[in-house]
Amino acid sequence: MDIRQLRHFAAVARTLHFGRAAEQLGLSQPPLSQSIMALEREVGAPLFVRTKRSVALTPFGAEWLVHVRAVLEEVNALPEVAQRLRDGTTGRLAISFVSTADYNILPTLVRRYASLFPDVEIALAEATSDVQIAALLEGKGHVGLVIPPPNAAFPKPLSYLPLVTEPLIAAVPESWIADGRLSFLGNQLSPEAVVGAPLILFPRQSAPAFHDLVTGFYAAHGGQARIVQEAIQMQTIISLVSAGMGIALVPASLRNLARTGVVYMGLGGAAPVLETGIAWRSGDTTPTIERFVGIAREMIAQQRHSNGVA
Numbered sequence: 001m002d003i004r005q006l007r008h009f010a011a012v013a014r015t016l017h018f019g020r021a022a023e024q025l026g027l028s029q030p031p032l033s034q035s036i037m038a039l040e041r042e043v044g045a046p047l048f049v050r051t052k053r054s055v056a057l058t059p060f061g062a063e064w065l066v067h068v069r070a071v072l073e074e075v076n077a078l079p080e081v082a083q084r085l086r087d088g089t090t091g092r093l094a095i096s097f098v099s100t101a102d103y104n105i106l107p108t109l110v111r112r113y114a115s116l117f118p119d120v121e122i123a124l125a126e127a128t129s130d131v132q133i134a135a136l137l138e139g140k141g142h143v144g145l146v147i148p149p150p151n152a153a154f155p156k157p158l159s160y161l162p163l164v165t166e167p168l169i170a171a172v173p174e175s176w177i178a179d180g181r182l183s184f185l186g187n188q189l190s191p192e193a194v195v196g197a198p199l200i201l202f203p204r205q206s207a208p209a210f211h212d213l214v215t216g217f218y219a220a221h222g223g224q225a226r227i228v229q230e231a232i233q234m235q236t237i238i239s240l241v242s243a244g245m246g247i248a249l250v251p252a253s254l255r256n257l258a259r260t261g262v263v264y265m266g267l268g269g270a271a272p273v274l275e276t277g278i279a280w281r282s283g284d285t286t287p288t289i290e291r292f293v294g295i296a297r298e299m300i301a302q303q304r305h306s307n308g309v310a
Helices: 003-015 018-025 029-043 059-087 099-103 105-116 129-137 174-178 191-196 208-220 234-242 252-256 287-306
Strands: 048-050 055-057 091-097 120-126 143-146 158-173 199-201 227-230 248-251 262-265 273-281
Touching (some): 003 059, 055 059, 091 099, 091 105, 091 129, 091 287, 099 105, 099 234, 099 248, 099 252, 099 273, 105 120, 105 143, 105 158, 105 287, 129 143, 129 158, 129 273, 143 287, 158 208, 158 234, 158 252, 158 287, 191 208, 199 208, 248 252, 273 287
Parallel strands (some): 091 120, 091 143
Antiparallel strands (some): 048 055, 143 273, 158 248, 158 262
């Protein structure tokens, strides 16, 4: 059974006349009749009742016609689907992201992409940077919002586009402020208070750049981080802060994550700056990936323009 036989069947069913159907198909009548008989042998049932004066669908043929027309509609749509896939206006895009991105660039970027390409299926999955990079290297997923490794040392064939940078702030237990356990520089937390407090942090393997940024702040102020608990999700870290287990240094956008018992404070002195960007396989990009990265580039350009940066 091939698509031509199905078109032949649909044409005869539409006209109920072998001669007119053959004319519409650009065939002579004998090859069309042979095609229909071959199709009937293949499906194992007659499709038409033929007399010298009329042609009619059998009950089986009438029921099967519904399915044949559905198949032909899909086949006829394939060229347009192929064009849309080539254009990146349909398809699927798998986006992984670190938990911190959920509070800064991810919602804006996904909302912008979805508004421009509503027919693309978006699959979101939260994962740490190390897991995302390993998956992309294995050809799994399409793009990842990651905290880059130290010195942005991405293994080939991954490409990387920086998206946002933001200072770190401190998430501290509200009860510690009431108890006077912390010292301040104006309305900011003093470096001495940070260095003297127990710390909750990502494991270094999961986010080495973030880990080193935080511990580097301690080292820069003559101390050593006393890590009392590690967690791989920012929501868990903030929950542990709320429980009074320690403080955490987090991106400034985490102010969007309100949690009872937690206060966000700026850091006295020069605060470390965290970068988040997009990673993808540069060797086998799809049109959907190219569209997504293109939108990210446009957003960066717009942000720079609004900030007066050339």
